[in-house]
Amino acid sequence: MAKKIHNAHPATKVVHASVHPLDQEGMANIPVYHTSTVMKANLDDYRNGRGTYDYGRVGTPTSVATETAVADLYRMDDCVATPSGLSAICLGISGVLKAGDHALFPDSMYGSGRRFIDKILPKMGVHVGIYDPCLTAGELKLLFTENTRLLYLESPGSLTFEMQDIPALTQLAHQHDCLVAIDNTWGTALYFDAPRHDIDIVIEAGTKYISGHSDVSMGFVISNGDTATSIRNYAHNTGICVAPDEHYLAMRGMRTMAIRLRQSEENGLALAQWLEQQPEVIQMLHPALPSHPGHHHWQRDFTGSCGLFGFVIDPNIPVTAIDAMADGLDWFGIGASWGGHESLISQGNFKRTITDIPQGTLLRIYAGLENKTDLLNDLQAGFDRMRGANS
Ligand SMILES: Cc1ncc(COP(=O)(O)O)c(C=O)c1O
Known part of the structure; x- marks a missing residue:
């Protein structure tokens, strides 16, 4: 089974990874073990740590199933699950650095991760x-x-959706004996093949597409060899663990990830192409559009785009008109996060310290799984309201 999974397409892996019904009384899905204590048969077994499991925080059949499935999905040695995408960022970074080391981060890094590197890493x-x-x-x-x-x-x-030259930057880092970590939440294992690009540490917020239903907070750090050992030891030594129900929900979500991602991608592209035609939109921030300055990097390195993108509205459009557009939408919730079943709209609230912020109002859309025409009609009605409020 493990060998077959290793060679399967990611869309097959998400359905079959860590499924072993005959090892669990024929039950189709992974059992949820709620436990802190793991009993041993006798004191000698306890003293010598015999048995696969020792303590709930350190691992259960439920947590091992999720972590193995995500590691298999990425064709990498190990995956550590964490309680959020942010904690996965912190673990992936802290697990491999020590005092005196220098590390380089992009100005466009996810905002809460940026606060970690600005405020905690220097300490x-x-x-x-x-x-x-x-x-x-x-x-x-x-x-x-x-x-x-x-x-x-x-x-x-x-938020600003810059595409990086991943192969060239990775090669440079490796020439300097330096590890490369990537936040691959946007690409996921289905649209960006991290091991093929020699990435050492993959970070993915499981909160988004893996769990997929806006009801789970989780993260994953995936890596190989000695790096994986350092990261797992750091996680164990700092008590990082995730409750079994969250593991179960993440696995349940993962089974449909490939088709959800495809629908979200299709809806996102349709909305972005429509938005690009609107005179009030002065900039589109969607890497799969040929007008995106990093489109060639996306085309070379990725096999798809997810449903998350940004667009910038003309600074001359008053905020009240933009609010009229967004507040009256039927199918787009107003809220943070993405990767769930429902579409969302939000406004970029962010800082950059060395690069420019687009001039105008930066809105972010997450295209969910609704009918494409309903979403397009909703947005069209929203733009009509914006024009009405601005006339
Ligand atoms: C690119 C990216 N990485 C990481 C995270 C953090 O995930 P979480 O909200 O689960 O902490 C987010 C959350 O929005 C994100 O957009």
Whole structure:
């Protein structure tokens, strides 16, 4: 079974990974073990740590099933589940750095992760460098020091959707004996093949497409070899663990991930193509549109686009008109996060320290699983309201 899973297409893997009914009385889905204590047959077994499991926090058949499934999906050695995407970012970074190391992060990194590297990493004695996500390898090379141990990527960047030159930046990092981590929440294992791109540490917010129904907070850190050992030890030594019901929901969500992602992609592209035609939209931030400046990187490195993208509305349109558009939408909730079943709209509220923020109102759309025409009609009615409020 394990060998077959290894060679399967990711769309097959999400359906079959960690499914072993005959090992669990024929039950189709993974049993949910609620436990802290794991009993041993006798004191000698306890003393010598015999048996597969020792303590609920450190692992149960439920947590191992999820972690194995995600590791299989990425064709990497190990995956550690964490209680949120943010904690996965923190673990993936802290698990491989020590005091005195230098690490490089893109200015467009996910905002809460950025607060971690700005506020917490320096207290751990790590030197943080921020770089423009659009730098070429030749330009980024100038920022490496002899202590640079981690290059962090996020492509596309959060809210501003810059595409990075992943192969060139990864090659550069490896020439400097430096690990490469990527936040792959947008691409997922289905649309960005991290091991094929020699990525050392993959971070994915399981809150988004893997769980997929806006009811789970979870993260995953996936890696190989000694890096995986360091990350798992760090997780064990800091008590990182996830409750069994969350594991179960994540696995249940993962089974339909491939078709959800496809529908979300299709809806997202249709909405982005429509928005691009509207005179009030001065910039589209969707890597799969040929007009995106990083489109060639997306086309080369990714096999699809998810349903999350941004667009910028003309700064001359008053906020009241934009609110009239968004507040009256029937099928787009107003809220944070993405990757669930329902469409969402929100406004980018972010800071950059070395790159420019688009001038105008940056809105973000997450295209969910609704009917495409309903979503398009809803947005069209919203733009009519915006025009009415602005006339
Ligand atoms: C790109 C990206 N990475 C990580 C996260 C963090 O995930 P979580 O909300 O589960 O902490 C988010 C959340 O929006 C995100 O957009």
